[in-house]
Amino acid sequence: MGVKKREKDFTVWERIYIPEIVKGLSLTLKSMFKPKFTMKYPEEKFIPSASYRGRPVLVMENNGEERCVACGLCSRVCPPLAIEVQASETEREKERYPEKFEINMLRCIFCGFCEEVCPEEAIVMSKDYDLAFTNRADAIYGKDKLLVPVNQLYDRIEFLRQYK
Amino acid sequence: MPKFILDDKEIEFTQGQTIIEAAKQHGIDIPYFCWHPSLSVSGNCRMCLVEVEKMPKLVIACSTIAAEGMVVHSQSQKTIEARNAVMEFFLINHPLDCPICDEAGECKLQDYAYQHSVGESRFVEEKVHKDKRVPLGPLVMFDAERCISCSRCIRFCDEIAKDPELTFIKRGDRVTIVTYPGEELDNPYSLNTTDICPVGALTNRDFRFQARVWDMSDTKSICIGCSRGCNSEIWVRNNEVLRLTPRYNEDVNSYWMCDHGRVNTYKFINAEDRVKGPFIRKEGNLIQVSWEEAYSQTASKLKSFNKDEIAFIASPFATCEDNYVFKKFAQSIIGSKHLDFMRHVDPNFGDDILRKNDTTPNTLGCELLGISPNKSGLNLEGIFNGIKQKKIKAAYIIEDDLITVNPELENIFTELDLLIVHSTNFNRTTSIADVVFPSATYAEKNGTFVNFQGRVQRIRPAVASIDVDRAVDGLSLSRLDKFGTKYDSWAEKNKRDAKSSWKILTSLSAFFNNKFKFNLTEDVFDEISKNIKAFNKLDYDVIGEKGILLENINKEQSIKV
Amino acid sequence: MSVLEIIVFTVVKIVLILTVMLLMVSYLVYFERRVSAWVQNRLGPNRVGWEGVLQPFADVFKLLLKEDIVPVKANQFIHTLAPVIALFVAFATYAVIPIASPLKIFGYEIPLVVADVNIGVLYVLALTSVGVYAITLAGWSSGSKYSLFGGIRSSAQMISYEISMGFSVAGVLLFAESLRPIAIVQSQGSWMWNAWIQPIGFITFVVSAFAETNRLPFDLPEAEPELVGGYHTEYSSMKFAAFFLAEYANMIIAAGMIVTLYLGGYNLPFFNIESLGLANWLTVIIQIGSFFIKMGVLLFFFLWIRWSLPRFRYDQLMSIGWKVMFPLSLINLIWVAVLIMVFNL
Known part of the structure; x- marks a missing residue:
């Protein structure tokens, strides 16, 4: 029975073990004094770049109307079925508008498919990431929470036009 | 039978058939917009262009009569190019409205744009x-x-x-x-x-x-x-x-x-006015009670009357199963002879196309099931007179709003000591009832109707209720239904507490000495097919999706529609 | 001193030592979390109070409010007894460790050790052995296979390493010619630390101390990847906290013992403080400081090791215990004997 040779046999120095421990300890000691990258969250906030996918929001035009025409494609493509849309008729040129637009943020997985499929550039991923709820009902975001003025979303829209 | 060749396949056709009809019969789809099997041929969409050998140009399959020995290509290079061209023309002026268009998802143009179009427009x-x-x-x-x-x-x-x-x-x-x-x-x-x-x-x-x-x-x-x-x-x-x-x-x-x-x-x-559970009149008001209480109270109230003081009014709006169990309840449990139903005929409703004057779905079914008084029993008119003469003191009505149809009945029914009603919605009849049971609508239950031709046809539950579960009871499921949890609004919303009338009557029968042994609608129909000649040897599978014409009815029953 | 006075002083000392110990244990936990964070380039708990200094109290409150869950299959009595033993042993051991030379106050001379017993070292060894019972009983009484494995491993490990620990201590005892901790401290003087004289013994003792306290790289009894939580898998609330505190209290004991036995105890290094002729209270304070600083450095070493070295495999643990540590401690014993014979120390 041949003894299986290791890829690298330890030298005597390594087999004493203590020096190797010292090496390891010095490594951890060094890293103890390295600068930390942790952000002190509520005081210090992370401002994501345009490519960040935060919570999906509906684009509100400057006249206060939503872009959304309630086509339901976001709801159709949504893998976790988070989006519920109820369309209704409006006198506006677009004919349809969402009478109800709800995203269940407990279901949302921030995949961004809704934004990708939207034919009207009406739903985009925002930079909001701090979402917390204390009950299931609060996690369902209606139009009141979803509508965001378009001027806060320009860089994401620009990003989409460039890379989508 | 004459034959022609379509896409290297020999196809039989009857004389006078067009290419598109013959192809459809043999499961070959030739795309079309303007053609419709029930309408005349106009041939203006040009979508069904096919290549016929020895013809100088492509022809439209919808108006070209098939001929013996014809050789037709529906998938040749030329046809496909022609289709692409036709689609391109259609799409030139067709707006990109799909997001706001109700037809999206069942739109022929949308489908064909995927199947038969190059996918890009040259029109700027x-x-x-x-x-x-x-x-x-x-x-x-x-x-x-x-x-x-x-x-x-x-x-x-x-x-x-x-x-x-x-x-x-x-x-x-x-x-x-x-x-x-x-x-x-x-x-x-x-x-x-x-x-x-x-x-x-x-x-x-x-x-x-x-x-x-x-x-x-x-x-x-x-x-x-x-x-x-x-x-x-x-x-x-x-x-x-x-x-x-x-x-x-x-x-x-x-x-x-x-x-x-x-x-x-x-x-x-x-509607908002659906009956949301069993109601019993207490001190003048209808109060919602539990099913158990409703059954036991109804049973004890019914027991307090002589069997000939109770009248039973069935309904042509209810299914055969409901009417059958109702009849069985009246005759074998209560022993009443007074059983009939009201016909709803609107002479202005019918026409020569589809509409019939009889505005109920199951009048013939009621007749076939023998919803009529026994020899000495009272018919509908007799029941009304009986109430006036205080011979009838209690009435049991299922799924028919008699008072709205005939407002004069209100005065008659108020004479009653006990009025039990099965109803889907609150209406004028329930407003004077002593007991109201919530009955399932035709969209919430299984059952059969017999139309004026004598065709038995199935209804199936489409809406889930507390009694009928969407998944367990095999209702058709939408994409959302498949993945709903109890926390999702779409999954648990609008579930009403309503039951088929036969189910209510079966539960009620337990409070008498002769309990019915029906668990499924199929059980009721099995008994119908055994006991009623017209329905002999039928079951739900035989009825299928298109219904089945009852063969024995002309011999057994006279039709008085 | 009258009996009454001795009792009063002892009670005061016990209360003081217990308070200090509990605080040290709590803050050791806090520092463990901070040090691990620093090693891993994180910040660690820094929210409760200034830089998170109140974190230990928050933890205790949280644990107090937790539901106490006892498995159905557990032996109720022993399941409750085990953490009590663990905690008792951990705190009782501290009675014999001197933190400074006697304090002269109000005409009394008070030795700064709870119990200045002649067999102090033996007492420590005996009590730590009892500590094995806590873990074994906890593992056995939980009625869970993971707990049982943790308990069995622990007893095997502790018995194995106690031998090398005992032989290492024997070297120290040969020099000091006493089992009394104060005598051992005094025998080392200010510079003749046992760590210099018998380095092999020092290393084997430190390694054995790691093993005895179940610290990484010897934390086999609670090896999370294999045993969920080891012997305390089925413990929750304050019972769990008791084990947790006992573990850290044991670390402090181990550090105190190492300081006492090998690092000159409360004496200042290379410098005889008593030769300065300072007031007694000043000397005592400096000595206490010296003791706690030495201990602090050692405790930091404990933490540092934990976040640097991976856990041994069980067979490696056993072979190191028997094939390396035990022979090394024997060599150390011979070395000491030779030193005593040759140099007539």
């Missing part, structure tokens, strides 16, 4: 603009931009509804559809035009923007608008019925359905 100019929202009639909205001028709607009004109302005006890419001056698209079949419209040019105003088609579940059912029993489909989202569409059945309604059936026979299902 401004599209032609036309009127987007023209109400052609009370129920139909017209979007002129979307129209591809196939003329199906025009031909439908001319040929099927027999009421010419629509026509083309203008020429070239300006062509559009209008109603004749002073006319409206208001014939009783107008909504069929929205079904046959291959694009979203004609949309149903009753359903407009209610839901995307892919979010709904569809269930094969029967219209309850009249005794024709048109085959229909119930479209449900969030446990709410949103529209009814006709289902093809050549023997009953072909491809069509009347507007009354579509628009007026589903809203009560979603």
Whole structure:
């Protein structure tokens, strides 16, 4: 029975073990004094770049109307079925508008498919990431929470036009 | 039989058939817009172009009569190029409205754009603009931009509804559809035009923007608008019925359905005034009680009357199963001889197309089941007189709002000591009832109706209730239904506490000495097929999706419709 | 001193030592979390109070409010007894460790050790052996296979390493010619630390101390990847906290013992403080400081090792215990004997 040779046999120095421990300890000691990258969250906030996918929001035009025409494609493509849309008729040129637009943020997985499929550039991923709820009902975001003025979303829209 | 060759396959056809008809019969799809099996051929969409050998140019399959020895290619290079070209022409002026168009998802143009189009437009100019929202009639909205001028709607009004109302005006890419001056698209079949419209040019105003088609579940059912029993489909989202569409059945309604059936026979299902549970009148008011209490109180109240003091009024709106168990309850449990049902005939309703004067779905069923008084029993008229003469002190009515039909009955029924009603909604009859049981609507239960022809047809639950679970009881599921949890609004919303009348009666029978042993609707129907000759040897599988004509009825029963 | 006075002073000392110990234990936990964070380039708990200094109290409150879960299959009595033993042993051991030379106050001379017993070292060894019972009983009484494995491993490990620990201590005892901790401290003087004289013994003792306290790289009894939580898998609330505190209290004992036995105890290094002729109270304070600083450095070493070295495999643990540590401690014993014979120390 041949003894299986290791890829690298330890030298005597390594087999004493203590020096190797010292090496390891010095490594951890060094890293103890390295600068930390942790952000002190509520005081210090992370401002994501345009490519960040935060919570999906509906684009509100400057006249206060939503872009959304309630086509339901976001709801159709949504893998976790988070989006519920109820369309209704409006006198506006677009004919349809969402009478109800709800995203269940407990279901949302921030995949961004809704934004990708939207034919009207009406739903985009925002930079909001701090979402917390204390009950299931609060996690369902209606139009009141979803509508965001378009001027806060320009860089994401620009990003989409460039890379989508 | 003569034969011709289509795509290297020999196809038999009958003399006079067109290529497209013969191909369809053999399961080969040739794309088409303007052709419709029930309408005349107009041949203006050019989508069904096929290559026929020895013909100089491509021909349209819808108007070319098949001939012996013809060699047709529907997938040749030339045909495909021609189709692409036709699609490109259609799409030049067709607006990119799919996101706001109700037809999206069941749109022929959309489907063909995927199947038969190159996928890109070379047209960079401004599209032609036309009127987007023209109400052609009370129920139909017209979007002129979307129209591809196939003329199906025009031909439908001319040929099927027999009421010419629509026509083309203008020429070239300006062509559009209008109603004749002073006319409206208001014939009783107008909504069929929205079904046959291959694009979203004609949309149903009753359903407009209610839901995307892919979010709904569809269930094969029967219209309850009249005794024709048109085959229909119930479209449900969030446990709410949103529209009814006709289902093809050549023997009953072909491809069509009347507007009354579509628009007026589903809203009560979603209505706010549904009976939400069993109610019992206490100190003058109807109070909601538990099922157990309702059963035991009803039973003890019924027991306090002599069997001949109780009258039973069945319903042509209820299924055969409900009426059968009702009859069994009246005769074998209570032992009453007074059993009848009210006929609902509206002489102004019927026409020569689909509509019948009998406005209930199951009059013939009631007759076949023998919903009639025993020899010495009282019929409907007799029951009313009996109440006036205080011979009848209690009445049991299922699923029929007698007082709304005949307001004079209110005074008669108030004479009663006990009035038990099964009802889907609160109405004038329930308002004077002592006990109200919530009965399931036709969209919430299994059962059968017999139409005026003597055809037994199935209804199936489309809406889930506390009694009927969407998954467990095998209802059709939409995409959302499959993945709903108890926390999702769409999964648990609008579940009503209603039961089929036969179920209520079966539970009630337990409080008497002779408990019925029915667990499923099938059990009731099995007994019907054993005991009623007309239904001999039938079961739900035999009835199937298209129903089955009862063979024995003419011999056994006289039809008095 | 009258008996009454001795009792009073002892009670005061016990209370003081217990308070200090509990605080040290709590803050050791806090520092463990901070040090691990620093090693891993994180910040660690820094929210409760200034830089998170109140974190230990928050933890205790949280644990107090937790539900106490006892498995159905557990032996109720022993399941409750085990953490009590663990905690008792951990705190009782501290009684014999001197933190400074006697304090002269109000005309009394008070030795700064709770119990200045002649067999102090033996007492420590005996009590730590009892500590094995806590873990074994906890593992056995939980009625869970993971707990049982943790308990069995622990007893095997502790018995194995106690031998090398005992032999290492023997070297120290040969020099000091006493089992009394104060005598051992005094025998080392200010510079003749046992760590210099018998380095092999020092290393084997430190390694054994790691093993005895179940610290990484010897934390086999609670090896999370294999045993969920080891012997305390089925413990929750304050019972769990008791084990947790006992573990850290044991670390402090181990550090105190190492300081006492090998690092000159409370004496200042290379410098005889008593030769300065300072006031007694000043000397005592400096000595206490010296003791706690030495201990602090050692405790930091404990933490540092934990976040640097991976866990041994069980067979490696056993072979190191028997094939390396035990022979090394024997060599150390011979080395000491030779030193005593040759140099007549």
